[in-house]
Amino acid sequence: MSNQIRSSSSLIQRLKQGMINPALHTQTRWFTPIEGHRPTIVHKRSLDILHDPWFNKGTAFSMTERDRLDLRGLLPPNVMSSEQQIERFMVDLKRLEVQARDGPSDPNALAKWRILNRLHDRNETMYYKVLIANIEEYAPVVYTPTVGLVCQNYGGLFRRPRGMYFSAEDRGEMMSMVYNWPAEQVDMIVVTDGSRILGLGDLGVQGMGIGVGKLDLYVAAAGINPQRVLPVMIDVGTNNEKLLKDPLYLGLQEHRLDGDEYVAVIDEFMEAVFTRWPNVIVQFEDFQSKWAFKLLQRYRNTYRMFNDDVQGTAGVALAGLLGAVRAQGRPMIDFPKQKIVVAGAGSAGIGVLNAARKTMARMLGNNESAFNSATSQFWVVDAEGLITQSRENIDADALPFAKKVKESDRQGLREGASLVEVVRQVKPDVLLGLSAVGGLFSEEVLEALKGSTSTRPAIFAMSNPTKNAECTPGEAFSIVGDNVIFASGSPFKDVDLGNGHIGHSNQGNNMYLFPGIGLGTLLSGSRIISDGMLQAAAECLAAYMTEDEVVRGIIYPSISRIRDITKEVAAAVVKEAIEEDLAEGYRDMDARELRKLNREELLNYVKDNMWSPEYPTLVYKND
């Protein structure tokens, strides 16, 4: 306690006890502190304050207080008044009923999320026990699709902060701020700038929810220790006009930084986290396409990082495409014969196209003619229709897939042709959507797909969340036929086709790969995540399904098996890292020892390093 406070409070005590006659002191004009202005002495800092209901002020901590108490970076950047905090809380309380009605497919999804989130705040071990034991039921609550609703309502749902926030205003400070995070070791970071959250667009600082949801799966599926995960939001502003005007918005209310200024912020963040935790793995999530590719190219050879939307999605889609070939009763090597129409040429669509083309080309001999012939198997349609080489200002990433004008003429197609025209003319084996446009595979498009030359056309409606799916499984099976293969990014129920037959609704989501890519990289000790490691992950997922399953139209495992498939994927990633001479080992397992492991030993090594939610015995030690 400061001397001044001690002396004035003892004065008050003495006054109260009648030891001082106030009349004698009228001339002296003693300083009497106003009760509400007296500081409260705390013996805590950082997260300990935020987690103490007595001291916590949440978003109302002023900037100076945040600096004084090591809170900088642990809260969203916008400082709120207590009146604003209460208004936000009340808006949310009143909105609950409306949101419950608007929920994805489960009207109580948001309410369930709140209950689970409160458990997460109170007891991590119990939370993950519940999640792992009931993953099929609660993955759609803590992850896609409900997490989309959570991000949209983040302002109202914000309670106890989770993760770190770096904002454009923290430039020059990140290297020290990163030490405000209390964990000595961090294995996995999921970072977003909130610019393209699922198919919901720019949600600014509210995108924090996506990193939290992805890391829940890292813990539940990959057994990454929850004390070693860190969700990060880089708030460089938002171009969402509604949020820019919302007085209760928690992020920076200015337009997004762009160009070199933007890159400098991300560079500073990368330097800061890798300086403090040199072995961390950083997963980039839901960055708008414009930056997704550029940042991936910028960092992938120097840092342990990957982009989930570009690379994770590519692997999952590739595994599904190979599964669809098998489901037709054909060998995987027939993949290069598939005609594939892709709707959407953003970070996800282009990622899938590159991976699928590369795999086809490899199957065809990996030379120039193999590449050309693989390229001709794809038709790419974006918001402006079919992409051909006659398009002006064509995006550099889409250029390799632009149809040659002669080729499209021959097929009766022109630049900008609509999706339905393309499907009608091409009669594809596969129709794959990563457009973020719900219902894009309309009745007309699905009717056109009935003309497919495939015995078993495949439909991948991969956009998230549920309302952005290009079509539902009900529409796919009823319009195109009972025989189709169907997968979607967000979960749907299987369809009862009558006569005891089931139309299987697969979930084609990058959740089947990113946890294994992260865990495998960690356990291999590789300094980078190579194309080969990603390819190995995808091939492992493709091979995971049995012949019997694929023939029944089941091309992805049920989410109840996610811990097992993640273990397999991680082992495949470690193995590839060893083969590419990238593995440097992890903890006691050095690179030489790693190389000696056979398949079974490798799987055990992975399994033994997966955290499981069990209560440890606690002992108090005073030092």
Ligand SMILES: NC(=O)c1ccc[n+]([C@@H]2O[C@H](COP(=O)([O-])OP(=O)(O)OC[C@H]3O[C@@H](n4cnc5c(N)ncnc54)[C@H](O)[C@@H]3O)[C@@H](O)[C@H]2O)c1
């Ligand atoms: N299932 C998964 O695992 C998975 C993984 C990553 C992304 N996604 C989903 O994919 C979607 C797209 O993500 P992104 O990062 O590529 O987004 P993006 O905004 O970068 O790209 C969207 C693309 O769709 C195109 N498009 C828009 N309207 C169209 C229309 N009417 N017809 C055809 N194309 C149209 C755009 O031109 C653009 O090329 C999102 O909904 C996201 O949730 C799913």
Ligand SMILES: O=C(O)C[C@H](O)C(=O)O
């Ligand atoms: O988050 C998901 O469910 C998948 C993917 O990363 C997406 O952005 O949609």
Ligand SMILES: [Mg+2]
């Ligand atoms: Mg994503």
